[in-house]
Amino acid sequence: MSLMSKLKKSIKMRFWRYRYKRHFLFPKSEMPFDAVFVIGANKTGTTSTHHFLRDLGLRHLTINEDVKRRYFKNDFAYLDYLTTRFHSFDDVPWNRLDVVEHFMKKDRNFLFILTIRDPNEWYGSFVRFYKKLGRTMEGDRNYMIEKKAHHDATCISLAKQNNKPLLIVDVTKDSEAGRKIANFLNVPVKIAKFPHVNRTK
DSSP, X not given: OOHHHHHHHHHHHHHHHHGGGGXXXXXXXXXXXXXXXXXXXXXXXXXXXXXXXXXXXXXXEOOOHHHHHHHHTTOHHHHHHHTTTOXXXXXXXXXXXXXXXXXXXSSSOEEEEEEXXXXXXXXXXXXXXXXXXXXXXXXXXXXXHHHXXXXXXXXXXXHHHHTOOEXXXXXXXXXXXXXXXXXXXXXXXXXXXXXXXXXXX
8 A cells, every 4th residue: 555545544543533523513303302312232233223323313423433433542521521412322332341331320311222133143143244344253153142142231220220221122113113212312304214224144
């Protein structure tokens, strides 16, 4: 790769890494809630859900390298600030259990959506996804399924402990997923069909 190509790639990556900050210039619109977090594990339809939330008119923030960097530096104050600029969130770091617990303990009108999926289908999709990236899976099938089950159970337990609204939905199979999410958020449905994107074949 030439020096010019490397420079262009670096500029492009920086643009996408910090592009989300343009929303800092303008306040987010009013919603019946303070923020909503999609806290399901990867490959449970989180990408489809974030597209649906955007279609509903929410200002959404998905996985972002700059935000991940701030999270790994334990900058939770920055994550708090982002909830004043975006309506909804998904993927890392927002579905990490320490982040879920952090926001569930807040005395604010936060909502949580736990996307679930059949364990065998989830594992198959997970393996195909990482194989497509050329990465080797860590841990065996049972370990990975148990790890995901622990994640789901912990999210449910935290919601009960902190009395936080939690919608549990399988967007990969539930034909009413879109309506359920819109009703949960108390916002009108603007699209007829729930999008299914980022499927790994």
